[in-house]
Amino acid sequence: MGAPSDTIAAVATAQGRAGIGVVRVSGKNLQPLAAGLTGKALPPRVATRASFRDADGRPIDDGIALFFPAPGSYTGEDVVELQGHGGPVVLQMLLRRCLELGARLAEPGEFTRRAFLNDKLDLAQAESVADVIEAATEAAARCALRSLRGEFSAVIGNLATQLVDLRALVEATLDFPEEEIDALDRKEVAGRLEKLSREVALALERSRRGSVLRSGLQVVLAGQPNVGKSSLLNRLAGEDLAIVTEIPGTTRDALRQTIQIEGVPMNIIDTAGLRDTTDRVEAIGVARAWEAIGNADILLLVVDARSGLASADHAISGRVPEKLQRVIVFNKADLAGTPPRTEKTADGWQIHLSAKTGEGIDLLRRALLSLAGWQSADEDVFMARERHLSALQRTAETLERAGTELARSELLAEELRLAQRELGTITGEFSADELLGEIFARFCIGK
Numbered sequence: 001m002g003a004p005s006d007t008i009a010a011v012a013t014a015q016g017r018a019g020i021g022v023v024r025v026s027g028k029n030l031q032p033l034a035a036g037l038t039g040k041a042l043p044p045r046v047a048t049r050a051s052f053r054d055a056d057g058r059p060i061d062d063g064i065a066l067f068f069p070a071p072g073s074y075t076g077e078d079v080v081e082l083q084g085h086g087g088p089v090v091l092q093m094l095l096r097r098c099l100e101l102g103a104r105l106a107e108p109g110e111f112t113r114r115a116f117l118n119d120k121l122d123l124a125q126a127e128s129v130a131d132v133i134e135a136a137t138e139a140a141a142r143c144a145l146r147s148l149r150g151e152f153s154a155v156i157g158n159l160a161t162q163l164v165d166l167r168a169l170v171e172a173t174l175d176f177p178e179e180e181i182d183a184l185d186r187k188e189v190a191g192r193l194e195k196l197s198r199e200v201a202l203a204l205e206r207s208r209r210g211s212v213l214r215s216g217l218q219v220v221l222a223g224q225p226n227v228g229k230s231s232l233l234n235r236l237a238g239e240d241l242a243i244v245t246e247i248p249g250t251t252r253d254a255l256r257q258t259i260q261i262e263g264v265p266m267n268i269i270d271t272a273g274l275r276d277t278t279d280r281v282e283a284i285g286v287a288r289a290w291e292a293i294g295n296a297d298i299l300l301l302v303v304d305a306r307s308g309l310a311s312a313d314h315a316i317s318g319r320v321p322e323k324l325q326r327v328i329v330f331n332k333a334d335l336a337g338t339p340p341r342t343e344k345t346a347d348g349w350q351i352h353l354s355a356k357t358g359e360g361i362d363l364l365r366r367a368l369l370s371l372a373g374w375q376s377a378d379e380d381v382f383m384a385r386e387r388h389l390s391a392l393q394r395t396a397e398t399l400e401r402a403g404t405e406l407a408r409s410e411l412l413a414e415e416l417r418l419a420q421r422e423l424g425t426i427t428g429e430f431s432a433d434e435l436l437g438e439i440f441a442r443f444c445i446g447k
Helices: 031-038 088-100 110-117 123-134 138-148 151-175 186-215 229-237 280-294 311-319 361-371 386-402 409-427 433-440
Strands: 008-011 018-027 048-053 059-068 078-086 217-223 255-261 264-270 298-304 325-331 341-345 348-352
Touching: 008 088, 008 110, 018 088, 018 110, 031 048, 031 059, 031 078, 031 088, 048 088, 059 088, 078 088, 110 123, 110 433, 123 138, 123 151, 123 409, 138 151, 138 186, 151 186, 151 409, 186 264, 186 386, 217 229, 217 280, 217 311, 217 361, 229 255, 229 264, 229 298, 229 325, 229 361, 255 361, 298 311, 298 361, 325 361, 341 361, 348 361, 386 409
Parallel strands: 217 264, 217 298, 298 325, 325 348
Antiparallel strands: 008 018, 018 078, 048 059, 059 078, 255 264, 341 348
């Protein structure tokens, strides 16, 4: 990114035509730029009707100009927002005039990056800005908004405070040995460490559940040909997406559809029937089916309820990665004359249903939510990213190692220091420039 002292500008609204479009500018001492655009000084935080003009004084557009002086703005710098008509040509003309007046085009996420660098947001809050924008469900939007308001950061901050207090207690034995503080209450340290470990584990669990709202679960439908996988996809999606016939091998390629179950996104993938075939096109579909299974979170192994689990089904199950959660779906229960029901065995879930009539589909939906670890759409979870989960996991592992070093204060203190550093990477207290660049490069321009 360019120098932090640069004035930056960008169109802040989505591409295309709309009733209103916004150009945003951020930098130091923006009143001269605002005067060059509007011909007058802008009062702070007042919507001012203005005619936006080019270098020759010709009108570009009529609209509203807003001036937010530093530090009371989104970025912590002077910010000018120009609200005009939402035509692409008009907005580009307005943006070009800002560049003529000394601004440069903002890079993706640069406005939010400046908000982070100017202590308007911590790193977890900054990331939640993108999560609010990209939320695919209402539950995801509410969860992201809680993180934006600082709830996740507050939990991390509380854990960090406990770590600092514990470090102070432990390191006193190292800094002041002559005061005989070496009679450290090991029981108290062990108790605090145990409590802290429990709270980190709870934060990790809440974060794992919330992370499902960001990316959704990859759910693959697999099984032999003609067992009703496509019918099940259509039933879950609520529309006829896949062609359904009695001819085995109708589905040749993977079909994908995202659905919502109580606000949790599920990416459902219907695959070609798994069997040995000499048909070159079908063989490609089978290979892609196995690839989808390898990348899945949950496998729905669909079998015909009339014949039950056959040797071919056991062979399919045997090739599935052990870590993959699986559900055996006994489809066509209506033809088998068996009622819809759920059975939970040592090998996983077994659900009897009919994709054709819809009986038992709710049982499958509830099983998917259970496998996702989701309990309620109103549950207090965090919209966590993979890096947050990794940092919390490393914190938990570091605290576990610390518990084995209670008799050696030097090693105990070092493990606690490492744990605090891991927590600090979540909110940005400890962050490499490379990490910041990677995070903000994924933002949209203008945010």
